[in-house]
Amino acid sequence: MSIRTSNGVVVVFSDAWSAAHLVAGLPAAARALREVAQAGAACCTIAVPGGWRPDRNAAAELARLAQGMPYSVVDTASLAGDDAPQLLLQGEHPVSAERLRSALSGAELPHGALLFAPPRDWARLPQLTRAQAIARLDRAAEAIIAGTSKPGDGIVSQLINRPISQAISRLLLRFPGITPFHATAVSALLAVAMLASLIFGGTNGLILGAIFYQLASIVDGVDGEIARATFRSSRAGALADSLVDAVTNIGFLAGLDINLWIQGNAEAAIAGSLGLAIVALGLFLIGRRARHSKAAFTFDEVKTHFQARRSWLFQTLIWLTMRDFFALGWLVGIVAGVAAPGLMLFSFGAAVWLVVVVFVLRPRQT
Incomplete structure (x- = not known):
């Protein structure tokens, strides 16, 4: 030596x-x-x-x-x-x-x-x-972009969303000065287009809104990929990304409720509103815990808790409740014409999810 x-x-x-x-x-x-x-x-x-x-x-x-x-x-x-x-x-x-x-x-x-x-x-x-x-x-760039995937990606992200989002990131990263904020801003604009379609688009607006929601789910991966590729990951960026995600998710459900109410399906709209209130409460509880954490702000504490169990059952349940699966599932359901039954099923699932959130976040004895 x-x-x-x-x-x-x-x-x-x-x-x-x-x-x-x-x-x-x-x-x-x-x-x-x-x-x-x-x-x-x-x-x-x-x-x-x-x-x-x-x-x-x-x-x-x-x-x-x-x-x-x-x-x-x-x-x-x-x-x-x-x-x-x-x-x-x-x-x-x-x-x-x-x-x-x-x-x-x-x-x-x-x-x-x-x-x-x-x-x-x-x-x-x-x-x-x-x-x-x-x-x-160029080989180095490809390796860097390929390495921006996250170990916790859901099954839909692995097969559909991540390949598309990385292709978008690959294109955007050819421009000097690109930052994660630009992708977060695009996600926010897609959320606005989604909500406008759901509220004002009638029956066709349901499908268009679901498409915008799926696009927002895909673009949601771009800001994180750009952050990891350019060493710009930060707590503030994670907070902005998580808040846009949460608002988009709630906005989709709220827009769906309003759309069905306007179309005269009050029963499904009420069920959806109840589920939305439950989800908002759960996100508030998770966000309050994350705000006091020293780690990057995310709404993933429940997912992280069950990922540590390393069980195929828990992993499957995590995949089924992640945003990538949620967005694609709603797109398929709306195209299939089962938006109303889907909202009722969602309300029941939200109640079960809230119970799990309260259980995971409960104070632990030391």
Whole structure:
């Protein structure tokens, strides 16, 4: 095992285009800089043949993801007189913070993209053509987007929603400056369109509203994917996302009640209103608990509680009560013409769900 004499890292890109190229929403240089900072390096130099002048978005991302670590952007020509050995990294070949930390500590270098040598020897790193650089960066982006799935995804999300939402995220992350807020705003607009369709659309509005509800369920995954891909996950973002989800769910049921009431089906509307009141009470209880938690704000405490049981029965029940299944189920039910019986069944299910919520949230003796 060799002993490193420097805690600095030099990230070398083949050209300015590669350094600025968006990899799942972030310039490749900014993404590499974050891994270096996470590895605990003392400083980082981003070296580009001919130099690189980051635009406003790239400069902001570099500053954000450096996390306070000193860094500089230089022309590789300026490395000619630097003889102090440092860890050299090929920018187009992403290396995790864990591997960088290991390399900085003196462990064996994991692959050819890393080299411990004087910065003036940067040309000893593998040299890439533009086509090779594009291929590597695009593969890295695909892996990042694929990794934005959540272990707790429901069966509908796994088979339908997540593949579609990741395709949307893949498209949006090609634009600089995209944030989770943009996706959350789209979800809110879909909720408004859903409610307007249900209230004012009559019979056809039921189907259109259910379609908007399903679309909102799909887009709901996009903000989280963008947040995870661009390192923008936050408690405030989780709160906004959870509140939009809850309002959308309640808005759908309220709009459905109003629609059926207008059409003269008072019995189903009353049953739906009762179920809606029960759900609102349950969400209030869960939200009150989540608000006092130090973790990210979500309405998933009941789901998390039963997921810990690792039982196929509990897992099936969780899938059947998750929003992705709920939205698709209502779309199928409304198209099949069973909206009214569905509301009555929903009211009964909501009562059972509230009992479970109260049980899970009950004070525990220590």
